[in-house]
Every structure is written in structure tokens, then in C-alpha cells.
Amino acid sequence: MSALLDSARGVLDRATEVFAADPDALALLDAHRGRLGGPLRVALAGSVKSGKSTLLNALVGEQIAPTGVGECTRLVTHYADAPSPRIGVVYRGARRPADPAELPALHRRGSLVLDLERLPLDRVAALHVDWPSQHLRELTLVDTPGVDSAALEGRPRPWVGHGQDGAGDDEHGGWGADVVVHLVRHLHEPDVAFLEAYGDRVAAGVGAAGTLVVLSRADEVGGGRVDAVMAAGQVARRYRSDPALRPWCATTTTVAGLLAETARTLRGVEFTALRTLARLERAELDEQLLTADRFVAAGSGPDAAGLPEGTRLALLDRFGVFGVRLATSLLRRGVDDSAALAAELARRSGLDELRGVLGERFLARRDVFQARAALLAVDRLVRRARAEEPAAPRRPSPVPRPATGPGAAALTALAAELERARSGAHEIVELDLLTTLRRRPLAAARRGSGAELTEEAERLLGDRGPSAAARLGLDEATGDGELRAVALATLARWRARAEDPFADRDTTETARVVVRSVEGLLAARPVPVGAG
Incomplete structure (x- = not known):
């Protein structure tokens, strides 16, 4: 299990102690604990x-x-x-x-x-x-x-x-x-x-x-x-x-969606029916497929134009008019078995x-999303408990009253541990910043537009994938030497933005997070021993 999940598990364990008397909170915490590292x-x-x-x-x-x-x-x-x-x-x-x-x-x-x-x-x-x-x-x-x-x-x-x-x-x-x-x-x-x-x-x-x-x-x-x-x-x-x-x-x-579902569950009888349709004259089939009603009606005549009405209705239910058009077109172009047809339909469906x-x-980023969800669940429990916490009485009551929830000191300690876990998890900081940038893009820089700056920041934060190549905008086959050279140039550029006295606060804070992300890429690719 990753260090990030270990950290989240530690916060959940601490929260379990704090909310030991709350069965609903315990059920929530146990559910998140069971999800860590799972699907x-x-x-x-x-x-x-x-x-x-x-x-x-x-x-x-x-x-x-x-x-x-x-x-x-x-x-x-x-x-x-x-x-x-x-x-x-x-x-x-x-x-x-x-x-x-x-x-x-x-x-x-x-x-x-x-x-x-x-x-x-x-x-x-x-x-x-x-x-x-x-x-x-x-x-x-x-x-x-x-x-x-x-x-x-x-x-x-x-x-x-x-x-x-x-x-x-x-x-x-x-x-x-x-x-x-x-x-x-x-x-x-x-x-x-x-x-x-x-x-x-x-x-x-x-x-x-x-x-x-x-x-x-x-x-x-x-x-x-x-x-x-x-x-x-x-x-x-x-x-x-x-x-x-x-x-x-x-x-x-x-x-x-319908075509994708049918492609993944294509049946032999459907392939046979589609192949029968594909053997019709193209002009004849195109005319039938102008509308669903025409397609079904073509199966009610004496020769059923290749397929009876019931089979046509079943094809429409599974493929729709679009799917029948595409499938018969592929069969005409040489797709010759059901497995190949299913694969091509799935690809063309966008699936x-x-x-x-x-x-x-x-x-x-499964671990990051799971850890983030677990920490947010603890945060909600803490905020809810604080909202329900009664105000301190002006004078102590002579009659002792049993505690009904976690004490203020325990909540404060848990909140501090939660904040340490969140701020120390750079991957979660990246996710939160990506959400912020989607709603509040960066302002225009002295050189370059705000849209370009935001797009680069999002990419470096892992918006297109967490791999080094995806973050740097390079092909996945790029060698470590070129990755390191591009990362060093990128680091210098964003360090300058982080230290720019004329940059606004959003740009400065974003640049600092980006700098740490790029430093992490470089730390994963140390200079080989003996390299000049």
C-alpha cells in the first residue's frame, strides 16, 4: 500500500477513536478504510x-x-x-x-x-x-x-x-x-x-x-x-x-452508449441477421434505413426483403438505426466475423x-482519489461534530452531565492531524488545485495569455495523466535524458513565476505547487553516476 494510503488509514484510525461512541460515524469510517487500495x-x-x-x-x-x-x-x-x-x-x-x-x-x-x-x-x-x-x-x-x-x-x-x-x-x-x-x-x-x-x-x-x-x-x-x-x-x-x-x-x-453495449454483448444470431442485410443491394438497404418505420415495414412483405419484421425490431432495439447502418457498412467493407465486427463497433462507438x-x-490516480475521499469524510465528521457542540456555559453546572460526543480537545487534535495529512500529501494538493483552476483560470502573464498559462499548469499538475511524459507534454516513449532536460527547463520557468514580484497571488501559489510537482519528476530521475 502506498504512503498516501497509509497516511489516510492513520487518520481514519485516529477518527475511529474520537468517534467511538457514534455508530453512524464508525460505519462511515469503516467503509472508507475498506475501500483503500480496492477498486x-x-x-x-x-x-x-x-x-x-x-x-x-x-x-x-x-x-x-x-x-x-x-x-x-x-x-x-x-x-x-x-x-x-x-x-x-x-x-x-x-x-x-x-x-x-x-x-x-x-x-x-x-x-x-x-x-x-x-x-x-x-x-x-x-x-x-x-x-x-x-x-x-x-x-x-x-x-x-x-x-x-x-x-x-x-x-x-x-x-x-x-x-x-x-x-x-x-x-x-x-x-x-x-x-x-x-x-x-x-x-x-x-x-x-x-x-x-x-x-x-x-x-x-x-x-x-x-x-x-x-x-x-x-x-x-x-x-x-x-x-x-x-x-x-x-x-x-x-x-x-x-x-x-x-x-x-x-x-x-x-x-x-447503445452501440457500445451491443458491441460488447454481440450475439451470433445478430451477426447472421446483419450479414443478411449487408448482402442486399446498397440502394435498397439505404432506402430502408432512412427511418426506423421504413426498416421495419420492409420486413412485412412476402419476401420480407431479407429479414422478417420481428428480427428487424430486435435489431433496432439492440443497435438503433445508426448501429445497423454502421454494422452493415463495415460488413460490406470486409469485416468477416463476429469478433472483428464487435471490436470495430466498440472502437467506433467511442468506448x-x-x-x-x-x-x-x-x-x-486511484490511491489519490481514495485517500482524498477518506480525508474529506473525516473532515465532514469533524465539522459536523463542531457544529453540534454546545456552547460553553457561563457557570459550571453543579449537576454533572454525560458527554454526548467527542470533546473539543479531541476534535482539535484530530483536525490538526487531518490538516497535516492533507497538506503533506502533494498529490491531493494537485487535485484540489486542478479543481480551482477549472473554475478560476490564471490571469494573463507578462509573456503569454492566461489560457496558455493555465493549460500548462494543468498539464504539469497531471490533468492529462500522472506520468512524467504526460505532464511534460512528451511522447510516452521519450527517454529519461530528454525528460530530464525538458523538466529542468520547465522548473526554471515556473520558479521564475513563483518568485515574480509582479505576479498575482493565484499565479504565485499555483507556480509553487507546479514547482514541487516538477521537482518530484526530477527526483524520480536522478542524474546517472558519471554523467556530465
Whole structure:
């Protein structure tokens, strides 16, 4: 375990002593202790029907999250790797004798079924689905109800750190996420406004540095043309520097969720049906695929134009018109087996790029996100305890009263230990500064624009990945000698900014953190013995 996680564990142990009489606090601390060094917990957030469950299935490669026409995710549901399938139920408060502790792990048409009819939804905090999957060994995925869900009316909204003081991070009712993937259907003004309205509450405690915005319906861009995902990717890249979106996320990317899910779960009968369609005259198939209705109607004639109506409806349900167009086009170009087709559909859906972003920006900093989440949980407990601490009486009471919580001295000592851990963890300082820079970019320097200065600072702080090459803007194959030379030049440049008497406070403080980051890169690459 890393030194950073060891430090966080020490603070959690100290907090456990301070809050020994508070069972809720102990449950929260134990949950964070158990997460240290384990899979990164990624919450999928967004409005109703933004494609959260579909994307979850695509990432896992199996249909384990319910999807459909109506609202499917009514409870926060955690999906984690385990030796055997199990669906556990976590309640708010004590479980009553008639409350089921588990749900049966049922399959229907290749999908996992979550039967919620027997559950008192108003008292259920979350479901925990154990599922054997290699794709869940590094990530625990948290599927969440839409933030605008009618299913949440009258129930606590399970947002990370909800509440004015962020004290609502309930491990049993909240997401307990290290990072958040926020899905939006489009990136128009209403979608950005939605992020502004919900972003703070959804990702409180995670911040912009731990949030990824995904344009999840990429196939709808450009009328569902074969190049729709490419066009959506251009839109997402343009929005990465948009000042209206920057405060809410580390970066943006795009994915055609339905196509990604189908590519990861492609069935043999579907490949056969697509190959039959690909053998039709191109003009004939193009005309059929102008609309979904035309495509289905073409299967109702005597010759069914290659495929009957029922098969066509099943293809639309799994691929959509865009997916059928793309798949048949690939088959015409020479893709000749189901495995190759699935791989190419996954790549073109944007799923591979999304997985790359998750790996480079979040999984590579798993320890940092987990330690930061643990320390924030302790910080919230301390602030909540101080807020509930009664004022000191003017005169001592002649009647001794039992203590109802941790004493002021214990809280002060814990707060001091917490501050030492946070300030001594440079990786966490980097994350916090990245979030600050997303919301408050640096002002223009005497030489260079503020945007250029901010972009370089973010890169050096690990915004594009924590490796030395990514921070320095070099290829990953760059040798240590060149990395060291570029790092030395960068260090000199940012030391000058840190010592510039004309620089504003934000630039000076940012430069000091950047200098320490670059010094860390150089310390990891000492000059070889005998080198001139």
C-alpha cells in the first residue's frame, strides 16, 4: 500500500477513536478504510434516460443493469466483482423482520433482473450487486437514479456529499464515489445549464478534477449518419475549453452508449441477421434505413426483403438505426466475423477512448482519489461534530452531565492531524488545485495569455495523466535524458513565476505547487553516476 494510503488509514484510525461512541460515524469510517487500495468507485450520474445503465453494461461487457424505454434505475446500485452473483439490500436504519436482505439473482433473456416489487423503496438506501467480472476488478460502478427522477420524490436524493455543509455523505444511502462520470444527451446550452444546476450537488467532495462529462448519445448527432460519433467527438473536444463547461469537469468525451453495449454483448444470431442485410443491394438497404418505420415495414412483405419484421425490431432495439447502418457498412467493407465486427463497433462507438480516459485520468490516480475521499469524510465528521457542540456555559453546572460526543480537545487534535495529512500529501494538493483552476483560470502573464498559462499548469499538475511524459507534454516513449532536460527547463520557468514580484497571488501559489510537482519528476530521475 502506498504512503498516501497509509497516511489516510492513520487518520481514519485516529477518527475511529474520537468517534467511538457514534455508530453512524464508525460505519462511515469503516467503509472508507475498506475501500483503500480496492477498486476505484465510479458513479454514473445524469438525468433520466441519459444512458447510465447502458454505459455501465458496455463497460462491464454484460447486460447486468436494467435498461428499457421507461425509467429503469430507481435505486442507487453498486456493481462489484465477486466470486458468485448476489444482490444485497441496504436499508436506511434498522432492517425490519419482513424486509428481505437479498434479492434473487434472476436472468431473463440474457439480462440480470432486479425485482423491486417486494422492497419498501422509501426505506431502501441502495442495492449491492456482486457479479463475477474481470472488468469490475479495478472499477466498482455505481448506477444512480436520474437527478431529475420522479422516483426520488419524497425520498432523500442520494448525491455525493448532499447537504449545505456536505455532511450528507452517507455510505449506506449515498454513492460513496471516488469519481463521477456525468452523462448528458447533448452539449447544448440547456445541458450546460443542467450541469450548472446539478453539478455541485452531484459531485460535491469530488470536484471538477474527479468529474468526467460524457456526451452519451453520440449517435444522435448529425441525424445518425455513419460518421455521427466522429462529429460528436469534435463537439466534445470543442467544449473542453468552453468557459461555461470547464468549472464542472476535468474533460469531456463522447460515446454511443447503445452501440457500445451491443458491441460488447454481440450475439451470433445478430451477426447472421446483419450479414443478411449487408448482402442486399446498397440502394435498397439505404432506402430502408432512412427511418426506423421504413426498416421495419420492409420486413412485412412476402419476401420480407431479407429479414422478417420481428428480427428487424430486435435489431433496432439492440443497435438503433445508426448501429445497423454502421454494422452493415463495415460488413460490406470486409469485416468477416463476429469478433472483428464487435471490436470495430466498440472502437467506433467511442468506448475504447472512454476507457482510455478513465484509465489515464482516474485509475492511474486511484490511491489519490481514495485517500482524498477518506480525508474529506473525516473532515465532514469533524465539522459536523463542531457544529453540534454546545456552547460553553457561563457557570459550571453543579449537576454533572454525560458527554454526548467527542470533546473539543479531541476534535482539535484530530483536525490538526487531518490538516497535516492533507497538506503533506502533494498529490491531493494537485487535485484540489486542478479543481480551482477549472473554475478560476490564471490571469494573463507578462509573456503569454492566461489560457496558455493555465493549460500548462494543468498539464504539469497531471490533468492529462500522472506520468512524467504526460505532464511534460512528451511522447510516452521519450527517454529519461530528454525528460530530464525538458523538466529542468520547465522548473526554471515556473520558479521564475513563483518568485515574480509582479505576479498575482493565484499565479504565485499555483507556480509553487507546479514547482514541487516538477521537482518530484526530477527526483524520480536522478542524474546517472558519471554523467556530465
